[in-house]
Amino acid sequence: GAVVSQHPSRVICKSGTSVKIECRSLDFQATTMFWYRQFPKKSLMLMATSNEGSKATYEQGVEKDKFLINHASLTLSTLTVTSAHPEDSSFYICSALQGAGQPQHFGDGTRLSIL
Amino acid sequence: GQQLNQSPQSMFIQEGEDVSMNCTSSSIFNTWLWYKQDPGEGPVLLIALYKAGELTSNGRLTAQFGITRKDSFLNISASIPSDVGIYFCAGDESNFGNEKLTFGTGTRLTIIP
Numbered sequence: 001g002a003v004v005s006q007h008p009s010r011v012i013c014k015s016g017t018s019v020k021i022e023c024r025s026l027d028f029q030a031t032t033m034f035w036y037r038q039f040p041k042k043s044l045m046l047m048a049t050s051n052e053g054s055k056a057t058y059e060q061g062v063e064k065d066k067f068l069i070n071h072a073s074l075t076l077s078t079l080t081v082t083s084a085h086p087e088d089s090s091f092y093i094c095s096a097l098q099g100a101g102q103p104q105h106f107g108d109g110t111r112l113s114i115l
Numbered sequence: 116g117q118q119l120n121q122s123p124q125s126m127f128i129q130e131g132e133d134v135s136m137n138c139t140s141s142s143i144f145n146t147w148l149w150y151k152q153d154p155g156e157g158p159v160l161l162i163a164l165y166k167a168g169e170l171t172s173n174g175r176l177t178a179q180f181g182i183t184r185k186d187s188f189l190n191i192s193a194s195i196p197s198d199v200g201i202y203f204c205a206g207d208e209s210n211f212g213n214e215k216l217t218f219g220t221g222t223r224l225t226i227i228p
Contacts, residue, residue: 006157034215043203043218044158093157095216103148104216106157 002028002098006107014115015086021079021110023094029074030096034104035067038091050077084114119204121219129227134191136202136222144206147180147187148216152201161202162189191224199226 003026011019023033031052036044048069049057056069066088068080077096081088091111095104119140128134138147146165150158162173164180164187171178177190187204204219 004157043220044216045218046215049215095157103146103160103163106150106159108157109155111155 002096002102002105004030004094004096004105004107006094006110008110009108010111010113012113012115013084015084017084017114018080018082019084019112021081021092021094021112023077023079023096023107025075025096025098025105028096028098030077030098031074032097033071033077034095035069035077035079036093036095038093038109040091044093047079081112084112086114088112089114119206119217119219121202121204121222123222124220125223125225127225127227128194130194130196132194134194134198134224135188137186137188138204138206138219139186140206140217141185142206143184144208144217145184146207146209147178148205148207149176149178149187149189150203150205152203152221154200158203194224194226196226199224 005024005026007022033050035047037047038044046059047062050069050071052071052074058064071077091109093109095106119138121138148163149161151161152158162171162178167184168182169180175192179188202222205216207216
C-alpha cells in the first residue's frame, strides 16, 4: 500500500530554533501533500496544501512566514517552523495524494516540543 | 477552521459489544472518510464513502454516507481490544477525498476489561 514517511518522529529544541520536518511518499509520486497540526486531544487542522513546483496554499490564520513549506520533488515536502516558540509545540502530520481518485495517505506525525 | 461534530466524544465499552458513532455537518460534503488514530501516530483510513446513501463495509466496520450529504455514521461490530483508539470522520468537498479535508472532533473508544 501507499506509504508516507515523516522525519523526525520527535524533536525537542530550544525556543528560537528553526525546525525542519520532512514528509516523503515512499512508493508513489505525490503532486500534492497536505500539512496538518494537531493539539493534544484535539482534531487535525489543515495548515496548508503543498503542490510540487509551486507555492503552498495556506489556510486562513496560518502564518506563511512562520511555517515555510517546500515541495521540491514529487516525493518530498518539507515544513520548516521558523524561530519556534513554546506555543508552536504540537503534533504535525502530513498526508500525500497517491493519485486521481485516491484518498490521502497520512504519515505517522512529528511531535515538536519547544522548550 | 470548520469542524465536523462527532458524537459521542468518548465511549467505554466491553469487549464484544457493538459500537456506533456519527458525524454531522452544516455543510454538504461529496466524500466522507473515516480514520482511526492510535496514540502518537497518524490517522489510518478505514472506510471511504463517495456517494450519498452509500453503505460500505470493511470487515467488522460499516459506514454510511447520509442522504443529505451532511452526515455519516460508523459502526463497529463485536469490538476487540485493538479497536481502542480515536476515530475521526472527515469530509471533503471533492468527489474523491483528494482535496482539503475537514476533520471531525473525534470519538475516543476505550474497552473496559
